[in-house]
Amino acid sequence: MTIKVLLIAFIGFGGGITVGSGLVALITVLGIVPRLMQLSKTYSFIRSYEISIILGAVLGGWLNLRNASFSFSPIILAPVGLFAGIFVGMLAAALTEVLNVLPILAKRVGFGEKIIIILMAIVFGKITGSLFHWIYYINH
Template sequence: MTTIKIIAVSFLGIASGLAVGSGFVAFLTVLGVIPRLTQLTKTMKMIQQYEWAVVIGALTGVVASLRDPVLHIWPYTLILLGVTGGIFVGMLAAALTEVLNVLPILVKRIRLDGEIIILIMAIVLGKIVGSLFQWLYFVDH
């Protein structure tokens, strides 16, 4: 790989990581997921443990995605992993229903009143182009 390609891929990787990380932090901050979770479970005094669990979970996810780990675990442990993954996806889906209220506010701020479809299509097309780029560039090579 040439030096220019290495620099370009490095830049794209850092930019993508910053974008996703910023989105994740904004998602947790705007929705107040952690404080709300501590309120619902009546565990306000454990808020730092929740925050550290999110940080460690994010870092573990990053490490797992950069490597191809093979886990030699007991098959019944997969049940526990599936349940915890389901809880995460359920909480994420519930939080996303609240995020949908953010799109009309964003449309007004960027002065696209009455044309929310443009914003949604930009998000969809960006996701499609990004997915195709990843699939065609990283999977086939």
């Protein structure tokens, strides 16, 4: 092996450690997982959360490095997409709860007593954006 290959491997490994540490810091410091468990009332599944996060990160990184692609039927992909959407939505909700983003935004914009309007705008915006992406980019 040449010095160049070893240097590239070292830089790649260092970058992976840095990004992984940042992800762990985000999840740990902001308390996203405990808040997610509190919102969903699933404290008894703490080991499942830990294993899922670790396996998801490792498997996702490994598949990303291998440039893997899979072909599944829409019958299988529909529930997977639904659960992935639920997870991302709950993670985003837990993050906004932890950071108190919505109350601060509502006060700054002057919508203090109408926070439900902001929530519904976020929900409908997410649905519209997802449908547009699916219909326009995926099916064409």
